[in-house]
Each structure stands twice: as C-alpha cells, then as structure tokens.
Amino acid sequence: MSxxxxxxxxxxxxxxxxxxxxxxxxxxxxxxTLLAQRYLIAGWLTLxxxxxxxxxxxxxxxxxxxxxxxxxxxxxxxxxxTGLISALPLVALILLNEVIDxxxxxxxxxxxxxxxxxxxRGTVAGSLFLIIVTSVLGLVAAGLYLLPDRIRRxxxxxxxxxxxxxxxxxxxxxxxxxxxxxxFAKLIIESKALRxxxxxxxFIVTASLSVLWSRRGDKVKGRMxxxxxxxxxxxxxxxxxxxxxxxxxxxxLLGTYLSEVMNMILIxxxxxxxxxxxxxxxxxxxxxYVAFFAIGAYTMGVLTSTGDLGVAGMSFWLAxxxxxxxxxxxxxxxxxxxxxxxxxxLAIVTLGFGEIIRILVLSDLLKPYxxxxxxLLKINKPVIVxxxxxxxxxxxxxxxxxxxxxxxxxxxxxxxxLGRQWMAIREDEDVAEAMGIRLVxxxxxxxxxxxxxxxxxxxxxxxxxxxxxxxSFNLLISINVLCMIIVGxxxxxxxxxxxxxALVGLPELLREFAEFRLLMYGIVLIVMMLAKxxxxxxxAIRKRExxxxxxxxxxxxxxxxAPRAETRDPGLxxxxxx
Amino acid sequence: xxxLEVQDIHAYYGNIQALNGISxxxxxxxxxxxxxxxxxxxxxxxxxxxxxxxxRKGKITLEGEDLLKYKAHEIVYKRVAMVPEGRGIFARLxxxxxxxxxxxxxxxxxxxxxxxxxxxxxxxRMKERITQVAGTLSGGEQQMxxxxxxxxxxxRLLLMDEPSMGLAPVLVESIFETIQEINKEGTTILLVEQNxxxxxxxxxxxxxxxxxxxxxxxxxxxxQQNEMVQKAYLGID
Ligand SMILES: Nc1ncnc2c1ncn2[C@@H]1O[C@H](COP(=O)(O)OP(=O)(O)O)[C@@H](O)[C@H]1O
Ligand SMILES: [Mg+2]
Numbered sequence: 174m175s176x177x178x179x180x181x182x183x184x185x186x187x188x189x190x191x192x193x194x195x196x197x198x199x200x201x202x203x204x205x206t207l208l209a210q211r212y213l214i215a216g217w218l219t220l221x222x223x224x225x226x227x228x229x230x231x232x233x234x235x236x237x238x239x240x241x242x243x244x245x246x247x248x249x250x251x252x253x254x255t256g257l258i259s260a261l262p263l264v265a266l267i268l269l270n271e272v273i274d275x276x277x278x279x280x281x282x283x284x285x286x287x288x289x290x291x292x293x294r295g296t297v298a299g300s301l302f303l304i305i306v307t308s309v310l311g312l313v314a315a316g317l318y319l320l321p322d323r324i325r326r327x328x329x330x331x332x333x334x335x336x337x338x339x340x341x342x343x344x345x346x347x348x349x350x351x352x353x354x355x356x357f358a359k360l361i362i363e364s365k366a367l368r369x370x371x372x373x374x375x376f377i378v379t380a381s382l383s384v385l386w387s388r389r390g391d392k393v394k395g396r397m398x399x400x401x402x403x404x405x406x407x408x409x410x411x412x413x414x415x416x417x418x419x420x421x422x423x424x425x426l427l428g429t430y431l432s433e434v435m436n437m438i439l440i441x442x443x444x445x446x447x448x449x450x451x452x453x454x455x456x457x458x459x460x461x462y463v464a465f466f467a468i469g470a471y472t473m474g475v476l477t478s479t480g481d482l483g484v485a486g487m488s489f490w491l492a493x494x495x496x497x498x499x500x501x502x503x504x505x506x507x508x509x510x511x512x513x514x515x516x517x518x519l520a521i522v523t524l525g526f527g528e529i530i531r532i533l534v535l536s537d538l539l540k541p542y543x544x545x546x547x548x549l550l551k552i553n554k555p556v557i558v559x560x561x562x563x564x565x566x567x568x569x570x571x572x573x574x575x576x577x578x579x580x581x582x583x584x585x586x587x588x589x590x591l592g593r594q595w596m597a598i599r600e601d602e603d604v605a606e607a608m609g610i611r612l613v614x615x616x617x618x619x620x621x622x623x624x625x626x627x628x629x630x631x632x633x634x635x636x637x638x639x640x641x642x643x644x645s646f647n648l649l650i651s652i653n654v655l656c657m658i659i660v661g662x663x664x665x666x667x668x669x670x671x672x673x674x675a676l677v678g679l680p681e682l683l684r685e686f687a688e689f690r691l692l693m694y695g696i697v698l699i700v701m702m703l704a705k706x707x708x709x710x711x712x713a714i715r716k717r718e719x720x721x722x723x724x725x726x727x728x729x730x731x732x733x734x735a736p737r738a739e740t741r742d743p744g745l746x747x748x749x750x751x
Numbered sequence: 752x753x754x755l756e757v758q759d760i761h762a763y764y765g766n767i768q769a770l771n772g773i774s775x776x777x778x779x780x781x782x783x784x785x786x787x788x789x790x791x792x793x794x795x796x797x798x799x800x801x802x803x804x805x806x807r808k809g810k811i812t813l814e815g816e817d818l819l820k821y822k823a824h825e826i827v828y829k830r831v832a833m834v835p836e837g838r839g840i841f842a843r844l845x846x847x848x849x850x851x852x853x854x855x856x857x858x859x860x861x862x863x864x865x866x867x868x869x870x871x872x873x874x875x876r877m878k879e880r881i882t883q884v885a886g887t888l889s890g891g892e893q894q895m896x897x898x899x900x901x902x903x904x905x906x907r908l909l910l911m912d913e914p915s916m917g918l919a920p921v922l923v924e925s926i927f928e929t930i931q932e933i934n935k936e937g938t939t940i941l942l943v944e945q946n947x948x949x950x951x952x953x954x955x956x957x958x959x960x961x962x963x964x965x966x967x968x969x970x971x972x973x974x975q976q977n978e979m980v981q982k983a984y985l986g987i988d
Contacts, residue, residue, distance in 0.1 A: 597852055600841040603803055607835070608904065609827040609856030717843050717884045 184239050185251045188232040189258025189311075195228035197262040200290065203281035204689055209289050212366035213339030221289060223336070226310055229259035233311035237318035249315050256311020260304040263290055267300050323387065331380030335367075338375050341682065342367050344431065351428060420573060424566035433565040434681045436637060439572035440630050442673035444654045446579035446666070447626025452655065453664035453712070454592060455619035456599030457512070458520040460651055461527025464507070465500045465624040467534060467646035469631025471543050472496040473552060474641055480551035482544055489555035489636050493629070500628020501621045508620035512613055515602070527651055534643040548642035552635050568637055575633050579626045583666055586622070595619055596714070653677070656694070660701050662708025663715055671709045752815050754779040754939055755800070755908060760809035762799050769795040770806065771963035777908070777941050782934050784942045784950040784971070786984055787960035793943040794836050796960070797910045800941075801833045802826045813908070827856045832906035836913050836943075838897040842886030846877055849885050849896055853903025862905060869936075870899040873929060891922040898929070908939045915946045927953050947984035951975050959984070 199205055209221030233252040240248035266282065267290055269275060275282040291299020292306075317325055338345065346362035361371050397408065424432045444466060451459045476485045476492040485492075511522045533539055535546060543549050554561045555571050562568045586592050594615045597605035606612050635641045653676060661672025675697075680690055701708075707715045753776040762770040770792050777783045785793050798804035800811060802823035811818040813829055821829060841849050850870060854863045871878040874895040880888065885896055894914055901909060911930065915923040927949050934940050944950035951957055951971045959967035959980060967980065974980050981987040 593852070593855070596844070597841060597855070600843065601839050603823075604835060604839040604841070606803065606823040607801055607827060607833050608852055608900075609824050611822075611824045714843050717886075 179241070180247055180250070184236055185254035185258060188236040188239075188251075189229075189255040189261075192228040192232035192255065192259035193262035196225055196259060197266060199224050199228075200263065200266070200286055201279050201281055202689075202692075203286075204692075205289060206281065206283060206286045207688065208686075209285075212364070213336065213342070214369055214372045215363040215366040217369055217372075218339070220340070225289075226307065229256050229307045230310050230314045232259065233314040234318050236311075237315035245319055248319055249312060252311040252313075252315020252318070253308055254311070256307040256309070256314070257304060259311070260307040263303060264300045267291060267296060267303075271296055323384075326387065327380040327383040330383040331376040334379035335372050335376045339367050339372065344682065347430070348426075348428060424569045427566070429565055432569050434678060436565055436569055436572045437681055438673045438678045439569070439576045440634050440637070441654065441657065441677040442670055443572070443576045443579050443630040443633070444627050444650075445657045445661070445669035445673055446576070446583050447623040447630070448654050449658050449664065449666070449669050450583060450586065450595075450626070451619050451623035453658055454587065454599070455595040455616060457616060457619060458516065459523045459620070459623070460520050460648075460655070461507075461523035461525065461530075462623070462627055462654055463646050463648065463650040464527045464530035465503055465627035466631040466634070466650060467530050468503045468624075469496045469500045469628030470635035470641050470646070471534065471549065471631075472499045472628070473632035473635040474549035475543060477553035477636070478549055478551050479553065480549070482542065482549055483551070487553070489553050492553075493632055496632035497625050497628050500631070501625040503628070504621040504624025505617060507624075508617045509613075512616040512620065524648075524651075527648060531643060531646055531648075534646065546643060548640055549635075550640040552639045552641065554636055554639065572633055572637070575629050579629070580666055580669075582622070587664075587666075591615070591618065656698060660698070660708060662711040665708060665710050665712035665715065668708050668710040668712070675709070753777060754781075754814055755941065756810075756812045757796070757800065758810040758812075760796070760799055760806045760811065762795055762804050762806040762809075764795075764804075769804075769963055770799065772809075773960070773963065773965055775958050775965060775968070777939060779907075779939055780934075780937070781956065782930065782940045782942060782954045784944055784954035784957045785960055786944055786947040786950055786957060786980075788983075789945065790962075791960040792963040793960055794912055795963075797833060797912050797941070797943055800826075800910060801831065827904050830905065830907040831910065832901040832904040832908070833910040834894075834897045834901045834912060834914060836916070838893045840885045840888075840893050840896050840900070843884065845882050845884055846888070846896055847881045849900050850877075850903050853900035856904060863903070866903050866905055870902050873902075873932065874899055891918055891926075894918065894922075894926060895929075898933075902933070902938075906938060908941065909933065910941050910943075912943045913945060914942075915944065915949060923949060947980065948986075951980075951985075 205221040205225045207221070208224055209219045211220040212218065213220055213223065233255040236251040236255040237248040240251050266275070267287060270282060270287060290303060292302050293299070294302050317328065320328070342362050343365045346358050346365065349358035349361055361368060367375070397405070400408070423435065427435060444462070447465075448459065448462050451457050451462070473489075473492050473496050475482065476487045476495060477483065477489060479486055487495075507523070507526050511519060511526075514522060534543060537545065539545070554563055554568070556562070560567075562571060594605070594610045597608060597610055598612065598615055602612060638645075657672035657676045658669055659672075660675055661668025661670070676694070680686060680694075686693055755775075755777040757773060757775045760770050760773045761768070773792065773796050775783070775785070775796075785796060787793050795804060799806045799809075800818070802818075802821060802825070805819065813831065816829075818826070818829065818831075841852060844852065850867060854866070857863055876892060877895055877899055880892065885893065888896060898911070898914065914926050914930070918926065923946065930940060930942065931953050942950055942954060951974055954971040957969065957971050957974045958965050959974070967974070967977065969977065975985070
C-alpha cells in the first residue's frame with residue numbers, strides 16, 4: 174500500500190464500486206423489488222432497502238478502517254466518498270432506463286424497482302436523493318467505525334435486534350394477539366411491521382442491555398465463580414430445570430405454525446448430531462448422508478402405512494427401533510467397502526451412494542413396494558395412551574425426544590474412549606493405527622451411529638408428513654446438514670442446534686426468500702467463513718486449532734525457508750536442557 | 752535369535768516398487784541405523800515393519816514370531832513403536848493428551864504412570880508444557896513429544912524415522928543424545944536417517960539403502976571408514 178498518512182483515492186473508489194456493483198446486482202436480479210414488499214418498520218424501512226443499502230454501508234465501514242490511523246478526517250471522507258460512489262451504478266441504471274427500456278434485457282428492471290431506487294421522486298430529483306442517502310449512510314458508517322468499541326458494540330446489537338424483531342413482526346404479532354389480545358398486538362405491530370416507536374424502543378432497550386452486560390457481565394461471572402460449589406450446583410440445577418420446563422412448554426408459547434417450524438429444526442438437528450459424529454468427530458466427509466435419512470423414512474413408511482403399500486400396519490413406536498436398525502445396517506454395508514478410502518475419495522463415493530438410493534427409490538424396480546414417484550402414503554402417526562399426536566404442537570414432543578437422545582448419546586461418546594479414538598483418527602490415521610486403534614472398525618462405528626441418527630430422523634420425518642416422495646430425499650439435504658454443522662461449529666453439540674436454527678429455522682420463516690434462498694445461503698456461508706470460520710459455537714478443540722494458527726510465527730517454519738528457526742525459539746537454549 | 756529379522760522384503764505402492772529385497776537384522780539392545788538418500792526406501796522399510804505397508808514378498812519376524820500376520824493396530828501389542836517421519840503429533844491435542852494417546856493400548860495404570868514420569872525425566876521441557884497445544888510447540892519440541900508418545904507404548908523396539916529432519920544442529924545433537932539414553936535404558940532402536948554422520952556416531956551397526964536395496968552392511972565404525980560411504984553420505988572426499 175502507499176504511504177500511511179496520505180489520502181488515497183483508490184480506497185473509496187474501489188470500495189464504492191464494489192458496493193455499487195453489489196447494490197446494482199441485487200436490484201437487477203429482482204431481490205430488492207421482491208423484498209420491498211416486506212416492511213420492517215411500518216412506513217419507514219423495507220427489507221428490500223436493507224438489502225439494497227447493506228453493501229454501501231458495509232463497504233464504507235471497511236473503507237474507514239483503511240484510513241491512516243488517528244486521522245479521523247480521512248476516515249470520514251473515505252466513508253462519505255465510498256457511499257457516494259456506490260450510488261453511481263444505480264444512478265446509471267436509472268438514467269439509462271430513461272433512454273432505453275431496459276426491461277427487454279433485464280426483466281426485473283421494473284417501474285417498481287425504479288420507484289424504489291428514486292424514492293418515488295422522479296428521475297433527476299430521485300437520483301440526487303439516492304446519492305445523498307448513500308453518501309450520508311457512508312458517512313454514518315464511517316462514523317460508527319470511529320466510535321470506541323464500548324459504544325459501537327451496543328449500537329450494533331441494538332441494530333441487529335431491531336432488525337431481528339422487524340423480520341419476525343408478522344409472527345410476533347400473531348403471538349402477541351394470542352397472549353395479550355388484538356388491541357395490544359396492534360399497539361406494537363402495524364400492518365405486519367414494527368411501529369416506528371416500537372422499533373426505537375427495541376433499539377434503545379437492547380442497546381442498553383448490551384451496555385449493561387458488558388459492564389456487569391464480568392462481575393456477574395466473577396461472582397458466580399466465587400460461589401461455593403453448593404450454590405453453584407443449585408444454580409446449575411436451577412438452570413437445567415428451567416431449560417427442561419422451557420422445552421416442555423415451548424409449543425404452547427410457539428403456537429401451531431412455529432411448532433411446525435420447530436419440528437423441522439429438531440429433525441434436522443437430529444440429523445446434524447449424526448453427521449457431526451461422522452464428520453465432526455471422526456473426520457469422514459460423507460456427502461451422501463441423505464441416504465440414511467431416506468432409508469429410515471421409507472422403512473417407517475413400509476412398516477406403518479395403512480395404505481396399499483403398507484405391509485405390517487405396525488405402530489409408530491414398534492417401527493422406530495426397526496427403522497434405526499435398518500439404517501444402521503445400511504451404514505455398515507456402505508461403510509465396509511468405502512471406509513478404506515481417504516478424504517476426497519470417500520466424499521465422492523458417499524455422494525454416489527446418496528444418488529443411488531434416491532434413484533432406487535424412484536425406480537420401477539422398487540415401485541411395487543415403495544410407490545416410486547407416487548410416493549408412499551398414509552403413514553402412521555405416533556399414538557400415546559390412545560391420543561394420536563397429529564398436531565404439530567403435539568408431534569413436537571416426539572421430535573424433541575429424538576433430538577435429546579441423539580444429543581445425549583453424542584455427548585457421552587465424545588467423552589468416552591471411542592471419542593478419543595475418533596479424534597486420533599481425524600488427526601492422523603497412521604499414527605492412530607500405530608497407537609493400537611483399529612481404523613476400519615472405529616470408522617465403521619462412526620458411520621453406523623451417524624446412519625442410525627439419520628434413520629431416526631427419517632422415521633420421524635415420514636410420520637410427521639404421513640406421506641413421503643422421492644424428491645424429498647435429494648442431495649440438498651446432505652449439503653444442508655453439512656452446512657449446518659459447519660456454520661454451527663464442527664464437532665460442537667450446541668453448534669448443531671445453532672446451525673439448525675440458522676439454516677433451517679430462518680429460511681422456513683422467510684418464505685419470500687424462497688426464490689433467492691440458495692443465493693442467500695451462499696452469501697451467509699461465505700460471510701460466515703470469512704468472519705467466523707470456527708463456527709457460531711466452536712468446540713473446545715476447534716478453538717485450539719485456531720489458536721495454533723494464531724501462533725504461527727512461534728510454530729515450526731518450513732525448514733528449507735528458515736533453516737535456523739529452531740535457534741530462534743525463545744525457550745530453547747541448548748542440548749543440556751533436553 | 753535376532754530380535755527383529757527382515758528377510759528379502761519387496762513392497763509396492765500400487766505398481767511402483769519401493770523395496771526390492773531388503774534384508775536386515777536387529778539384535779536386542781542395539782542401535783541399528785538405516786542410512787540412504789531421499790527416496791531410497793527407508794520410510795517404506797519402517798512402514799512394512801509397523802504393518803502400514805504390507806509387503807508383497809518376504810518375511811519379518813520378531814523374536815522368531817511372524818510379524819506380518821499382525822495388522823498395523825496390533826503391532827503395538829508386540830511392543831514395537833514408531834516415531835513417524837515429520838513427527839505426526841496430534842496438533843490439536845495438548846502435550847499431556849498426546850502422551851495419553853500413546854498409552855491408548857495399555858490398561859496397566861501404574862506402568863503408564865511410570866512411563867510418563869520417565870518421559871518427563873527424559874524431556875523436562877514436556878513437563879513444563881503439559882497443557883500446551885502440541886501444534887504450537889517448536890519443531891524440536893514436537894520431535895520430543897513424538898518420541899515421548901512412542902515411549903508411552905512401552906516398546907521394546909523403537910522405530911525412528913529421521914528424528915533430526917529439519918532441526919538446527921544444536922538440537923540434532925541433543926536428539927541423538929536422547930536416543931542413546933533411551934537405548935541405555937533398555938530399548939532397542941532401529942534408526943532411519945539421512946544425517947549419516949550423526950547416525951553412525953551413535954549406532955552399533957548400519958545398513959546403507961539405495962533404490963530399495965541394501966547395498967552395504969557393517970559395523971558403524973567400519974562404515975564410517977568406508978570410502979563409498981564417506982563419499983556419498985558423509986561428505987568426505
Ligand atoms: N505413498 C506413496 N505412493 C507412491 N510411491 C511412494 C509413496 N511413498 C513413497 N513412495 C516411493 O517409494 C520410494 C521409497 O520412498 P521412501 O520409503 O519414502 O524413501 P525414503 O524414506 O528413503 O526417503 C520412493 O521412490 C518414493 O517415491
Ligand atoms: Mg523417508
């Protein structure tokens with residue numbers, strides 16, 4: 174880079190153009206228009222606008238960070254210019270659209286989009302207004318960067334929480350109506366968006382809470398650490414009881430729709446726990462994980478269906494252990510030939526296996542037994558003491574039980590001898606073997622347990638839907654579960670839950686996104702990997718791995734490049750110390 | 752009877768032949784070194800002994816017992832341990848956890864504790880760094896840890912693959928001192944090295960490998976005097 178204390182025009186230019194191109198892209202592909210239909214703050218802010226101005230704000234913030242240190246003026250100017258420049262591609266779009274009808278080439282450049290971009294003020298005034306808005310935004314973002322951490326942090330958490338509540342205002346409104354009546358709900362929510370006063374209140378409250386927590390949080394933690402073990406235990410039990418109670422009454426709080434979403438989250442989390450054992454614990458990249466989900470689901474279907482294809486008309490509870498066993502067997506059968514392979518080969522072979530199962534399910538060969546494309550219908554629901562668990566808020570308890578069992582088994586395994594064996598294999602297969610660990614058996618166990626969890630998830634899934642079709646068991650499920658555990662944090666059990674909430678729960682709640690779901694998905698993954706590669710809730714071991722990289726200059730050098738690296742080691746003085 | 756007897760081993764990676772009739776013996780209590788250039792087949796020889804590379808032809812016996820009938824994970828129960836090339840420590844585990852992994856095959860608690868103490872005596876630095884994550888150790892310390900972990904299996908025969916690789920001269924010397932110390936305490940050692948000077952200075956006997964074959968075999972002292980060895984491996988003209 175250039176001299177440290179000078180204004181460098183390339184920084185705002187570069188950042189501004191990047192932001193401008195991103196803003197242009199989200200506009201041209203129709204995202205802004207579509208999402209503009211959803212208001213976050215009634216009459217003030219739409220989701221479309223957030224998407225549109227996200228990049229300019231972020232790039233201005235980053236530009237301010239590239240300014241010479243201690244030169245606030247330049248930082249502000251960088252932010253301002255970045256914002257200004259980022260509007261130019263959009264303005265070009267608006268003006269060009271005046272001259273030629275861009276809609277012939279870009280179907281999404283609709284009058285509605287232009288209306289949004291110009292804030293309904295006509296071409297010239299609107300363009301100017303747009304430039305002013307992004308410039309001010311850039312200036313504000315840069316100003317935010319310059320604020321000290323203790324002020325910036327609360328502002329960020331305030332913004333994020335307000336955004337969060339805004340996103341879910343429709344559901345929030347529904348819940349408020351149920352618990353506090355229509356009048357109260359209307360006080361908070363206006364036509365599916367937060368009232369401005371409410372938005373400001375949420376911002377102030379969450380920001381203040383964040384301030385409080387950063388001031389008092391350490392003290393509270395310190396006080397807790399100082400408590401004697403007896404009260405610590407009491408506290409722990411209190412938390413556990415609170416957690417269990419919350420889990421039990423959750424469907425009452427959530428209502429039917431959210432319970433349904435929660436059921437999907439739990440089913441995916443259950444699969445996540447399984448894949449976490451295979452990939453996170455044992456380090457075996459399995460891309461065909463959906464196969465075991467399908468095996469579990471179809472086994473449940475065949476065993477319990479009361480339709481033409483049902484063979485046994487079994488009850489859900491009787492069928493469950495059989496589904497788990499069959500999937501586990503599937504895991505063993507697939508595992509035996511493929512687990513001798515390593516890394517990439519394993520990934521490809523499992524990928525193939527996933528496809529084979531999907532094609533088999535669709536095939537004419539198995540059609541007489543499992544229905545082919547017509548699917549398998551009339552699958553039994555679980556019945557407890559004569560009550561069929563039909564509604565989502567009843568079925569919730571089945572999914573929850575499955576998930577808790579998987580979490581418990583995962584936790585115990587991670588602490589057990591087997592967990593250590595997996596860890597060793599993941600780190601170095603040859604050395605693990607030389608330490609006396611049976612490679613193939615240990616891997617097979619991981620595979621089989623992972624498959625069993627997926628089978629359980631599949632069985633619950635089939636019973637939840639009561640009918641299953643081959644297209645539900647595609648590669649995307651495997652990818653989705655894998656992304657879930659990456660985003661949550663490889664090998665981390667709380668991470669699995671967080672990953673499921675983020676990658677299954679959120680999309681389920683953002684149905685307008687459907688069209689752009691994969692795009693959003695990709696963006697979230699990239700941002701995640703850049704910002705927090707260890708995942709939302711990394712396991713203790715993963716944290717260490719990053720610690721290893723942090724200490725790179727202390728670590729071993731490639732010897733050819735730094736032959737005397739050893740002697741620089743501060744702790745090593747000579748042979749007498751060995 | 753020799754402790755380890757390797758007879759006419761032929762080993763392949765797919766179709767690539769790595770070993771073309773290697774034979775060697777190691778007597779109890781000895782340090783035997785296997786020297787040779789890069790790619791000569793030193794690592795492959797150790798891999799066949801430790802069960803990681805089953806040979807196509809040949810015989811390996813440990814105190815008369817056929818070793819080839821055991822799989823890699825069973826060799827440790829025959830009390831043969833390997834310190835792999837490039838150390839192969841578990842980078843994300845701590846020093847203590849790495850040593851624990853070494854004792855994975857054992858359940859004699861007292862014996863394990865004894866060996867742990869022995870490792871810490873041999874490498875006081877490891878004791879200082881018990882809770883440190885192994886990946887953050889320096890190269891020399893990683894070599895100590897890999898050696899310590901192998902000792903935790905309580906081996907009679909220790910296979911070491913280029914322990915001096917990539918270490919600064921001072922550290923190389925101390926590593927070789929340690930090797931002698933381990934040997935004095937009763938562990939037989941088969942030492943693979945490119946650093947022939949150091950290896951021959953601590954070994955009793957040596958073998959020279961070239962392209963998968965043993966081309967020379969003698970006492971270490973004689974090899975040090977051998978013209979061909981001096982020229983090719985000791986850098987003496
Ligand atoms: N994994 C492998 N795949 C194919 N060839 C290998 C592999 N490992 C070693 N070789 C070949 O086997 C021969 C012996 O290698 P190696 O035993 O590693 O030699 P050294 O340890 O003496 O440097 C070399 O020609 C090498 O290229
Ligand atoms: Mg080698």
